[in-house]
Amino acid sequence: MVSSGSASGSSTDDGHTPTSNICPYNEELTHKTILVGDSGVAVGKTCVLVRFKDGAFLGGNFIATVGIDFRNKVVDVDNLKVKLQIWDTAGQERFRSVTHAYYRDAQGNLCFLYFTSLCSLCGGRSSAWLTEIHEHAQKDVVIMLLGNKSDMAAERVVKMEDGEKLAKEYGVPFMETSAKTGVNVDLAFHAIAKELKHRATQQPNEPKFQIHDYIESQKHKTGCCGL
Numbered sequence: 310m311v312s313s314g315s316a317s318g319s320s321t322d323d324g325h326t327p328t329s330n331i332c333p334y335n336e337e338l339t340h341k342t343i344l345v346g347d348s349g350v351a352v353g354k355t356c357v358l359v360r361f362k363d364g365a366f367l368g369g370n371f372i373a374t375v376g377i378d379f380r381n382k383v384v385d386v387d388n389l390k391v392k393l394q395i396w397d398t399a400g401q402e403r404f405r406s407v408t409h410a411y412y413r414d415a416q417g418n419l420c421f422l423y424f425t426s427l428c429s430l431c432g433g434r435s436s437a438w439l440t441e442i443h444e445h446a447q448k449d450v451v452i453m454l455l456g457n458k459s460d461m462a463a464e465r466v467v468k469m470e471d472g473e474k475l476a477k478e479y480g481v482p483f484m485e486t487s488a489k490t491g492v493n494v495d496l497a498f499h500a501i502a503k504e505l506k507h508r509a510t511q512q513p514n515e516p517k518f519q520i521h522d523y524i525e526s527q528k529h530k531t532g533c534c535g536l
């Protein structure tokens with residue numbers, strides 16, 4: 310069992326964490342999280358966001374995102390409300406200068422890898438995105454690498470281990486998701502929200518929230534197989 314990252318022991322009657330020796334969490338805070346990844350191969354950024362926000366899958370005709378768009382969602386973390394403002398960027402190269410401007414304000418970043426096409430890894434596309442995040446985002450941005458479309462097992466050409474290896478190289482967590490089935494979509498955003506909430510309340514002598522461990526423990530709990 311992995312620690313929730315909270316410095317608290319027990320909860321009060323109203324379910325909130327006692328705040329005597331920890332920084333109280335300000336539920337008015339909005340945490341910006343940005344989704345990035347290729348367009349040509351359509352990694353599914355918009356669909357993952359819609360699945361998380363509305364619990365639905367946008368199948369059918371693919372309409373590429375133009376510029377940038379955002380949606381808000383409040384996530385329950387340790388009985389606290391954590392507000393995420395999630396920016397969905399256009400993957401197309403021609404919008405790159407617009408989307409770069411948004412990297413700076415983002416505290417969370419979900420980078421999408423496409424694993425039904427070798428172009429993600431062999432062409433170095435995913436590495437390029439991760440490098441770009443490091444160049445344009447805040448130094449301490451929470452980054453996660455996602456391999457979406459895990460339901461498309463028959464078309465898969467990039468192995469899960471390849472995604473894990475790439476994530477390890479960059480020191481970021483990796484997860485396979487599916488906007489179609491919903492697998493791991495909530496977990497990805499919850500892990501980001503939990504990390505951001507923990508950072509906002511963390512005391513200097515308190516152990517850091519271990520996002521990798523949290524994800525692994527939750528994946529096993531839900532019996533995740535990526536399909």
Ligand SMILES: Nc1nc2c(ncn2[C@@H]2O[C@H](COP(=O)(O)OP(=O)(O)OP(=O)(O)O)[C@@H](O)[C@H]2O)c(=O)[nH]1
Pocket residue numbers: 346347348349351352353354355356357367368369370371372373374375398399400401457458459460461486487488489490
């Ligand atoms: N099978 C399957 N199809 C998906 C999944 N996620 C997205 N798609 C499909 O992939 C296509 C592209 O999805 P989008 O979410 O629009 O892709 P995007 O990354 O936002 O693309 P840009 O806006 O151009 O950057 C659509 O036809 C979706 O229906 C998934 O998890 N499984």
